[in-house]
Every structure is written in C-alpha cells, then in structure tokens.
Amino acid sequence: MMNGGGGQKRRNSKIIPYEYRVESDPKFFDKSWRKLHDAIREIYNHNSMSLSFEELYRTAYNLVLNKFAPELYEKFTENMKAHLEEMRTCIEAAQGGLFLEEMQRKWNDYNKALKMIRDILMYMDRTYIPTNKKAPVFDHGIELWRDTIVRSPTIQGRLSDMLVELIHIERTGDVINRGLMRTTTKMLMDLGLSVYQDDFERPFLEVSASFYSGESQQLIECCACGEYLKQAERRLSEESERVSQYLDVKTNEKITAVVVKEMLANHMQRLILMENSGLVNMLVEDRYEDLTRMYALFNHVPDGLTAIRSVMTSHIKDTGKSLVTDPERLKDPVDFVQRLLNMKDKYDNIINVSFSNDKSFLNALNFSFEHVINLNNRSPEFISLFVDDKLRKVVKEANEEDLETVLDKVMTLFRYLQEKDLFEKYYKQHLAKRLLCGKAAPEDSERSMLVKLKTECGYQFTSKLEGMITDLNTSQDTTQGFYASTSSRLLADAPTISVQILTTGSWPTQTCNTCNLPPEIVSVSEKFRAYYLGTHNGRRLTWQTNMGNADIKATFGNGNKHELNVSTYQMCVLMLFNSSNVLTYREIEQSTAIPTADLKRCLLSLALVKGRQVLRKEPMSKDIADDDSFCVNDKFTSKLFKVKINPVVTQKETDPEKLETRQRVEEDRKPQIEAAIVRIMKSRRVLDHNSIMTEVTKQLQPRFMPNPVVIKKRIESLIEREFLERDKVDRKMYRYLA
Amino acid sequence: MIIQCDLTVVRDPELCKTKGGFEIQVPPSDLAEQFGKLLLEEEETDVVFSVGGETFPAHKVVLAARSPVFKAQLYGNMKEAKARRVAVEDMQPGVFRALLKFIYIYTDALPVIGDDNICDDDYDEIIRHLLVAAACR
Numbered sequence: 098m099m100n101g102g103g104g105q106k107r108r109n110s111k112i113i114p115y116e117y118r119v120e121s122d123p124k125f126f127d128k129s130w131r132k133l134h135d136a137i138r139e140i141y142n143h144n145s146m147s148l149s150f151e152e153l154y155r156t157a158y159n160l161v162l163n164k165f166a167p168e169l170y171e172k173f174t175e176n177m178k179a180h181l182e183e184m185r186t187c188i189e190a191a192q193g194g195l196f197l198e199e200m201q202r203k204w205n206d207y208n209k210a211l212k213m214i215r216d217i218l219m220y221m222d223r224t225y226i227p228t229n230k231k232a233p234v235f236d237h238g239i240e241l242w243r244d245t246i247v248r249s250p251t252i253q254g255r256l257s258d259m260l261v262e263l264i265h266i267e268r269t270g271d272v273i274n275r276g277l278m279r280t281t282t283k284m285l286m287d288l289g290l291s292v293y294q295d296d297f298e299r300p301f302l303e304v305s306a307s308f309y310s311g312e313s314q315q316l317i318e319c320c321a322c323g324e325y326l327k328q329a330e331r332r333l334s335e336e337s338e339r340v341s342q343y344l345d346v347k348t349n350e351k352i353t354a355v356v357v358k359e360m361l362a363n364h365m366q367r368l369i370l371m372e373n374s375g376l377v378n379m380l381v382e383d384r385y386e387d388l389t390r391m392y393a394l395f396n397h398v399p400d401g402l403t404a405i406r407s408v409m410t411s412h413i414k415d416t417g418k419s420l421v422t423d424p425e426r427l428k429d430p431v432d433f434v435q436r437l438l439n440m441k442d443k444y445d446n447i448i449n450v451s452f453s454n455d456k457s458f459l460n461a462l463n464f465s466f467e468h469v470i471n472l473n474n475r476s477p478e479f480i481s482l483f484v485d486d487k488l489r490k491v492v493k494e495a496n497e498e499d500l501e502t503v504l505d506k507v508m509t510l511f512r513y514l515q516e517k518d519l520f521e522k523y524y525k526q527h528l529a530k531r532l533l534c535g536k537a538a539p540e541d542s543e544r545s546m547l548v549k550l551k552t553e554c555g556y557q558f559t560s561k562l563e564g565m566i567t568d569l570n571t572s573q574d575t576t577q578g579f580y581a582s583t584s585s586r587l588l589a590d591a592p593t594i595s596v597q598i599l600t601t602g603s604w605p606t607q608t609c610n611t612c613n614l615p616p617e618i619v620s621v622s623e624k625f626r627a628y629y630l631g632t633h634n635g636r637r638l639t640w641q642t643n644m645g646n647a648d649i650k651a652t653f654g655n656g657n658k659h660e661l662n663v664s665t666y667q668m669c670v671l672m673l674f675n676s677s678n679v680l681t682y683r684e685i686e687q688s689t690a691i692p693t694a695d696l697k698r699c700l701l702s703l704a705l706v707k708g709r710q711v712l713r714k715e716p717m718s719k720d721i722a723d724d725d726s727f728c729v730n731d732k733f734t735s736k737l738f739k740v741k742i743n744p745v746v747t748q749k750e751t752d753p754e755k756l757e758t759r760q761r762v763e764e765d766r767k768p769q770i771e772a773a774i775v776r777i778m779k780s781r782r783v784l785d786h787n788s789i790m791t792e793v794t795k796q797l798q799p800r801f802m803p804n805p806v807v808i809k810k811r812i813e814s815l816i817e818r819e820f821l822e823r824d825k826v827d828r829k830m831y832r833y834l835a
Numbered sequence: 836m837i838i839q840c841d842l843t844v845v846r847d848p849e850l851c852k853t854k855g856g857f858e859i860q861v862p863p864s865d866l867a868e869q870f871g872k873l874l875l876e877e878e879e880t881d882v883v884f885s886v887g888g889e890t891f892p893a894h895k896v897v898l899a900a901r902s903p904v905f906k907a908q909l910y911g912n913m914k915e916a917k918a919r920r921v922a923v924e925d926m927q928p929g930v931f932r933a934l935l936k937f938i939y940i941y942t943d944a945l946p947v948i949g950d951d952n953i954c955d956d957d958y959d960e961i962i963r964h965l966l967v968a969a970a971c972r
Contacts, residue, residue, distance in 0.1 A: 150913040154904060155925055209912070216907035 126165050129156050130172055133217070140210045141180055150217070158220045166225035173218065177238055181207075181245040189251055196259055197277050200252075204242070204284050211238040243288045247296060256281075257300045264301065264339070268308065279343035286345055298348055302355055305336075309359035317364055321374035323387040329360040330390055357397040365398055369408050376408045380447065388451035406461045413444065413462065417469030421476065434483035438506050441466060467513040475755075477520035480510055484546065485527040488538035500542060508549050517554060518769075518800045519762050521562075524550075526605045528562060532569050533597060533644055540566065554799060564603035572598045579628045591621040598629070599641070606761070612642045612665075612691045615672040642666065643695065651711070654731025661711065662741040666691050666699045671711070674729050683723045697721050702742060708735065709742045763807075770803055770811045775820060778833035786812075786829045867940045870897065874939040882909065883920050889928040891935055901938045 122128070133156060136148050160169050184203045191199035215222065215234040222234050232240060246252055260281065263273045285293040309332070316325050333356050340349040361368070368391075369376045379387045395401030417440065420426060426433050444462050452458045470476045484507055491500050514520055531537040543566060551559040576596050614622065626638050647668040649661045663671065669689045673680060680688075686696055700721060704714040713730045714721075773796045778784060784792075790808055797803045812831070815821045824830035873879075873894065880892035899906035908915045915921050923931060 145912045146914055146917070148913045149922075150908040150911055150915050151921060151923060153913075154908070213912055216904075216911055219904060219907065 125163065126160065126168060129160050129165075130169070132156050133169075134172070134176060136217070137176060137210075137214060140213050141206075143206075145213055153217045154219070157218050161221050161225055166221050167229075169218070169221060170225070170231060173214070173234070174237065174241070177211075177241050178245060181241055185246050185249055185252065188246065196255065197263075197274075197281055200246075200256070201277060201280050201284070203246075204280075207238075207242060211235055214238070239288060243292055247285070247288060247292065253296060257297055260297055261301055261304045265304070265308065267339070268335070275342050282343055282345065290345075293345060298345075298351070301348075302351055305352060305355050306359055309356055310363075313360045313364060316360075317367065322368050322371040322376070323374055323379070323384065323390075325368060326387065326390050326394055329356070329394055332356055332360065333394075353397065357394075361394055361401070362398045365395070365401060365404055369404055376405060377412050380409060380412055380444075383443065383447070385447065385450045388447055392452045392455075402455070402457065406458055409444075409458070410461045410465045413440075413465035414468055416440070417465065418472055421469055421473040427473075427475065430479035430482040431486045433479050434507070434510065437466075437470070437510060438503075441506070441509060463513070466510070467515075470510060470513045471515045474516070474519075474759075476510075477514055477516050478523045478755075478758075480507060480514070481520055481523035481527050483507060484524070485531065488542060488546065489531060489536050491538040491542050500538075501545065504546055504549060508553065511550075512553060516762075516801045517558070518766065519759070521550075521558060522605075522758060522762050522765075525562060525565070528565055529605050532565060534646070537569075540570075558800070561603045564600055568598060568600050568603065572596060575629065578632070579625055582628065583624060591624075592617055594618075594621050594625060596625055596629075597645075598638075607641060607643070610643055610692055610695075611640055612669055612689050614640075614642065615669060617672070618668075642669075653711075653729065653733045655734070657734060658738075659733075659735060660739045662739065663703075664699070666695055667703060667742060670696075670699060670703065674712075679726050679728045681723070682721055682725050682727070685727065700727065706742070709740065711740075711742070766801060766803065766807065767811060769797065769800070770808055771815060773797055774808070774811060774815060775833075778821060778831065782833050783824070784831055785827075786831070789831065871936075871940045873897075874935060881919070884923055884931065885920055886923045886926055886931040887928040889931075891928075891931060893935060898938060905938075 133153060136153050139145060139148055157169065160166070184207065188196070188199050188203055212235070215238070218234050225231070226233055231237070247256065260278070263278060267273045282293065282297060285297050312332075313329075316328055320328065333353060336352045336356055337349055340346060340352065344352075376388075376391065378384075379391070391405065392402070395405055417437075420436055420440070421433070426436070441462075448454060448458045448462060473479075484504065487500060487503055487507075511517070511520065528537075528543070531543075537543055544563075547559045547562055547566075550562070575598060576594075579596075622640065629638055630636060642665050645665040647663055647665060649663060649668060649671060650658070651661055651671075652658050661671070666689075669691065670685060673685065673688055677684075682700070685700070686693070689696065691699065700712070700714070701719075702709065704710055704712040704727060705717075705719070710730050711733050712727050715726045715728075718725075770793060773793045774789060777789060777792045777796070781788075789812065790805060793808050794803055794805075812821065816823065816831075819834055821831045822834055824832055877892045880894055882893050882895050882898075884891040884893060895905075895909045899909055908921070910916060
C-alpha cells in the first residue's frame with residue numbers, strides 16, 4: 098500500500114549490478130570450510146540438533162557468492178569419500194549375518210546425513226552445479242556410496258553372495274529376514290537400476306538357474322508327472338511372491354523364465370511322455386486338475402502347448418482308430434456311435450475345463466475326429482443307424498429335449514464325415530423303414546433332424562427326405578378321401594386298407610416285385626387304384642408287396658383265437674390255408690409268386706421261430722425243399738392275444754448289400770461330378786486340367802471327396818458328348834462348347 | 836387391381852428443454868489478502884525470527900511451502916526445527932520484512948519498497964537480489 102501522506106517524495110529506483118561485500122580475508126575460505134567441515138562431522142555423529150541451519154546455509158551461500166564453489170564442491174567430495182572409507186571399514190568388519198545389517202544401518206545413516214548436507218549446500222546446487230554440469234550434491238553422494246562401498250572389491254562379491262545365499266536358504270524352507278532383504282535390494286535400486294541388475298539380479302538369476310536345474314533333475318527321477326508339475330507350480334508361485342516381497346517387480350519376468358526353462362522347457366518331452374503318469378494317462382483318467390496345471394505351466398514354454406496338442410492328437414487318433422476298427426465294435430452300430438460321442442464329450446470337457454477352451458485345441462480335436470471317423474467307411478451307415486435308433490425310441494422314452502441334445506451331438510460327428518452323400522443314402526433307407534413300419538418319431542422330431550441336415554448341407558441334400566415325410570401326410574389324406582367317397586355298402590365286407598403312396602425318386606430304389614395278393618385284398622386294392630387314378634391324371638400306381646404289414650384274425654384247430662401282425666408276404670401265405678389244409682413249398686410258391694429268397698425267409702419265420710410257430714413244417718429242418726409240406730399248427734398257443742411275427746431280417750446291411758449300396762452311391766456321384774464340371778466350364782469357358790480338378794473337388798467336398806480318376810473319366814465322357822473339347826494347341830486345356 | 840397405401844407420419848419427439856441454466860458466480864480469489872491478514876495480525880504463529888534487533892512472528896508451514904530453504908531449516912534435523920526463536924544474521928530488518936511480505940502475499944511481481952525507511956539506492960539493489968535468492972524455488 099502506498100503512503101500518500103506526508104511530504105515524502107517517491108524515489109526512482111535504478112538497476113545496477115549487485116555489489117556484494119567481497120571478502121578480502123585470505124583465510125576466508127579456510128575459515129568457512131572449517132565451520133562447514135566441523136558441522137558435517139557433527140552430522141555424521143548424529144549431533145545435528147546442536148547445529149544452526151541458518152548459520153551453515155549462510156556460510157555456504159557466502160562461499161558460492163565469493164566464487165569458491167569449485168573448492169567447496171571438491172572439499173565436499175573429499176569429505177564424503179573419507180567418511181565412506183570409514184563406513185566401509187566398519188561394514189567389512191561385520192561377520193556373517195551382521196554384514197547386511199551393518200550395511201543397512203550405515204546406508205540409513207548416510208542417507209540422513211546426505212540429505213542434511215544437501216540442504217546446507219542448496220544454493221550451490223541451484224547455481225554453480227547446473228552451470229558447470231556437475232552432479233547434484235545428493236546424486237553425487239549416492240554415486241560415491243556406490244563406488245566406495247557397494248562396488249568395492251571387498252564388498253561387491255560378498256554382498257551378492259550373501260543375498261543369493263539367503264534366498265537359497267529361503268528356498269530350502271528356512272525363514273530369513275525379509276525386511277532386511279527388502280531394504281538391501283531397495284538400496285541397490287536407489288543406487289541405479291544398473292547397480293541392481295549387475296550387482297544382484299544377474300548373479301541371482303545364474304544361481305537360480307543352477308538351483309532349479311539340480312532340483313528338477315532330482316524331482317523328475319522320483320516324482321510322477323502330476324506331482325512334478327505341482328512342485329514346479331509351487332516354485333513359480335514362490336518366486337513371484339519373493340519378487341513382490343523384496344525384489345524389483347521387473348525381476349519377476351526374468352526369474353519366471355528361469356524356472357520355466359529349467360523345470361519345464363528342459364524336461365518337456367520327458368514330462369509329457371512320462372510312463373504311467375504323463376499326458377496320455379491324464380487324458381485317459383480325466384485328471385482335470387493335472388491337465389489344467391500342465392496347460393497353464395506349458396503356456397510359458399515356447400512350443401509347450403504345441404507339444405501337448407500334438408500328443409493329445411496322436412492319442413485321440415490311436416484311441417479312435419482302435420474304436421472304429423475293432424471287429425467287436427462293428428457288431429453294434431448304436432454302441433459304436435455312442436462311444437464316439439462319449440469320447441467327443443470327454444475331450445470337449447477336458448478342453449473346456451482344463452485347456453481354457455483354447456481354439457487351437459478345439460481345432461486339433463476336430464481334426465483328430467475327422468481323421469478317426471473317416472477311417473471306417475461304414476461310419477456314415479452307423480451314424481444313420483444311431484439316429485434311427487434314437488428316433489424310434491423317442492416315443493417310448495418320451496424325452497424330446499434329450500433327443501434334441503443327442504441329435505445336436507450326432508450332427509457334430511456328421512460334420513466330420515467326408516462321404517455325406519453316403520450318409521444321405523443310408524438315412525433315406527432308414528427313414529423309409531421308420532415311416533413305412535409306423536416306427537417314425539413324431540413328425541416334429543423327424544423334421545427337426547432334417548432341419549439340422551439342411552442347415553449343414555443345404556436344401557438339395559434334404560429335399561427328397563422331406564418329400565418322404567410329405568408323401569406320408571398326403572397318403573393319409575388320400576386314404577381318408579378314398580373311404581369318404583366310396584359307398585360304405587361296397588366296402589362292407591372288405592378288409593380295411595391303408596395305402597402309402599411313395600413318390601418315385603424320393604424313396605430308396607426298390608425292385609418292383611408284385612406277388613399274387615389274396616382275392617379279398619385284390620378287390621379292395623383295385624377299388625383304391627380306380628379312385629386314385631380317377632383323381633390324379635397321368636399317374637401310374639404300382640404295388641410294392643415286399644413292404645407293408647397286415648393284421649389277421651386267426652382261429653386255430655384247438656379253438657384258440659389270436660390276432661396276428663405279419664408282413665404282406667406272410668399274409669399272402671397264411672391266407673392260402675383258408676382253403677387248403679396242407680400245401681407243399683412248390684404249391685405255395687406257385688400260388689403267391691413271392692420271390693424265392695423272400696418266400697423262404699417268410700416261411701421260416703412262420704414255421705420255425707419258437708413261440709411264433711403258427712405253421713408246422715414237414716420235415717422239421719432248417720432248409721426248405723420243394724416237396725416240404727406246410728399246414729396250420731392246430732396246437733398253437735400264446736399268452737398274448739396279439740402276436741407279432743417279424744420277418745427274419747437283419748437291420749445292418751450284409752456285405753453284398755453293403756457293396757451294392759456303395760456302388761449305387763458311386764453311380765450317383767457321376768452325374769454330380771459332371772454337373773459340377775459343366776457349371777465350372779460354363780462360367781470359365783476355357784480352363785486347364787488341374788484347375789478343373791481343383792474346382793470340382795472344392796465344389797463337391799461338402800458332400801463327398803471326389804475321386805480324381807472318376808473326374809478324369811467324366812471329363813472324357815463330356816468330351817465324347819460334345820459338352821467340352823480339347824484345345825487344339827494345348828492338350829491340357831479344355832473349352833466349353835455352348 | 837387394388838393398391839393399398841399405408842402412410843405413417845413420424846413426428847419428432849418433443850423434448851422439454853431446460854431453461855438456460857444460470858451460472859454460478861465464483862468470486863475472485865482473495866488468497867493473498869487472507870494470507871496478508873494472517874501475517875499482519877500475527878495469528879497462530881509458531882516461529883519468531885530475530886533479525887537485527889527486531890522480531891518477526893511467522894508460520895512455519897507457509898514459509899516451508901514457499902521456500903525450500905525455509906523448509907529445510909524449519910522441518911529439518913537441526914536446532915531451528917525445534918526452536919521457536921530463530922536468529923537471522925547478516926540481514927537488515929527491513930529486508931527480512933520485505934521477504935516475509937513477498938512470501939505471504941505476492942505470487943508474481945516484486946514488491947514496491949517505497950514506504951520502508953530505507954534511503955540508500957544501494958539497499959534497493961541488495962533487497963532485490965536477496966529476495967530473488969532467498970525466495971527462489
């Protein structure tokens with residue numbers, strides 16, 4: 098605030114250089130330094146409370162102002178060095194465990210003193226030192242400690258040895274003074290990161306490598322794989338804890354690498370392949386905990402997970418191969434597929450629980466299963482039979498949600514098939530049997546499966562299968578229409594019929610064998626034919642008598658009444674005995690016109706199956722001769738009123754049937770290959786041989802793996818039929834002919 | 836042929852806009868005035884400087900916050916850290932008073948010293964130099 102009162106004039110200030118009092122005393126520096134020196138000594142002796150900061154600061158201040166900073170800096174350095182020499186002598190004299198304690202005590206004292214000295218010399222730190230690029234007082238003091246004490250020949254090695262020795266003691270289970278360790282390593286850090294790294298970390302890592310190399314050698318000789326990995330995990334955990342307790346955080350990565358290398362990387366193959374306890378045993382015995390640990394630990398090892406994945410893949414392939422090539426397993430397709438599903442579940446579980454759902458492991462699993470499933474060329478048939486079994490049982494077991502789960506899992510196996518068109522062929526056959534024998538699952542379940550197949554392979558794959566289901570629905574409507582439109586009087590005494598109208602092409606190819614139906618059946622079936630053709634112009638109707646079934650009421654000689662459920666062929670045979678008591682095989686064959694193989698099978702099921710012998714055969718032998726005779730078994734008895742007589746059939750294909758199916762599949766592939774070739778050439782116009790092979794394979798791969806020889810033949814065939822021609826210049830080039 | 840046309844009109848949602856928010860007026864800082872008052876009224880002082888026969892009560896925490904030299908002196912490990920009375924030598928009382936004013940009140944410019952009883956031009960220069968030296972951070 099300016100004082101406006103009085104007559105006092107405001108004086109103009111003039112800037113002139115500072116003219117401090119120049120000391121002319123030749124002993125000025127010596128006197129001043131003596132004062133500072135004595136004060137520093139008192140500081141060293143923990144008597145700083147008797148000193149006046151103001152006096153000391155002013156003394157140093159005046160020295161700098163009077164241009165004695167260089168001398169002051171030099172004197173300060175000499176003084177610190179001398180003091181540090183004394184300290185080193187004390188530290189060196191400390192024995193054993195006292196060495197670190199003495200080091201720590203001296204370090205604490207030194208830091209306190211250095212801070213006070215720095216404060217006294219603050220003015221020099223702010224003026225002289227930056228100008229002359231000297232180290233600041235405090236930093237300079239720290240450097241002197243490093244060079245005089247920590248790096249002195251008599252202390253450097255001893256210090257690192259002591260630290261490493263204490264860590265060794267802790268590793269072997271004893272308790273050490275962690276606080277002392279912490280302060281010592283912190284001192285090294287304060288001296289500079291390179292001091293910590295060179296004077297401690299490097300020897301520590303070297304000794305650690307040696308320690309863990311030795312320990313791993315011992316452990317691997319006496320421990321099972323799982324136990325060994327548990328020990329390795331414990332060691333890694335201990336080292337991390339040690340770092341957090343008293344080492345620099347950056348050391349963690351380095352010591353981890355050492356433990357990983359010495360305990361895991363160097364023994365990786367031996368651990369994985371260890372007899373009775375290695376990776377394969379863990380997989381077989383579902384040891385999730387051990388597997389989880391192995392995965393986590395080997396994640397640190399270069400190529401560690403690759404090694405695990407490789408062994409897992411090999412094991413799955415070996416196990417899978419045993420499963421799919423075991424002659425015993427092939428006898429039960431449902432069990433065969435169930436075991437594959439169980440195996441898939443098992444490894445899905447392991448990967449999910451123990452391998453963190455690692456994508457590379459899932460891919461390896463998929464790769465392995467694809468390999469395994471396609472080892473057996475009957476897998477498509479077996480998978481279809483498995484689905485058939487589940488769909489047949491869905492009504493009985495009333496578990497539609499479980500069915501959905503099972504079908505989803507089966508679809509996983511289906512995806513692995515390389516011959517999906519073969520599966521389609523078998524699935525069509527099995528679906529046909531379910532539908533025509535009244536064994537199909539509820540339509541929702543059947544369609545649910547078709548939806549899954551369509552999702553995988555497209556509409557073309559399932560269109561005919563869907564057509565089959567549609568046919569049955571249409572047939573039901575047609576039959577109802579037939580009875581609704583026909584006079585009840587005309588059908589009063591006729592058997593009731595239910596007709597399945599099957600669209601040619603949608604259903605599995607069947608040889609068309611028409612036998613001689615009983616007169617009662619012929620009558621009503623001809624009426625149906627007339628009705629059907631009357632409502633569908635241009636259609637042809639052919640009876641498939643090798644399919645279908647019938648319910649027959651029978652009264653036997655002993656008065657017993659039963660209702661028999663039999664096949665169409667069996668019905669034709671049985672009806673003959675309404676008008677004849679005894680018939681020879683030849684007579685039956687002539688009357689019914691049933692093919693020989695079918696007829697013999699039919700008669701065997703009626704005459705020789707225990708509990709189902711509604712006919713008697715003379716003589717009683719397994720084989721049937723032309724002159725063998727048959728008659729009704731008047732003594733037939735059964736606990737059941739309704740008796741079901743099944744034809745003697747095998748669900749699984751016999752070898753000739755299997756060969757026939759495969760040949761049919763191969764035949765069906767030819768037009769598909771040709772269609773693919775034409776599609777490709779139509780878009781490319783000109784293409785070389787190898788490119789066609791590649792493109793065709795790529796296009797057809799979702800359904801089946803085309804045979805290169807077959808592709809070549811198809812190309813030749815297309816050339817003959819003038820869809821393609823060879824280029825006149827380059828024989829390997831083909832042209833599309835519009 | 837029948838053509839059916841469905842027309843839907845979508846109106847912008849009518850938001851209730853808040854009326855222009857009033858601003859809160861923050862008064863200008865009077866920190867210097869407050870601290871100046873603290874110095875002048877000598878409230879709650881915890882240290883007394885003795886300079887050339889005069890005494891200057893002050894607050895350790897303010898001095899320490901404003902000057903590392905005072906921080907080292909008042910919170911260090913020497914006798915001033917525990918003393919209530921600190922003797923300052925080699926300094927004029929007027930100079931020290933100006934120094935305190937600078938520490939407590941001013942954040943930018945050097946103070947005008949016209950109203951002090953210092954007559955020589957030389958002392959002006961000495962004062963400026965000492966102020967800069969003592970107060971620098």
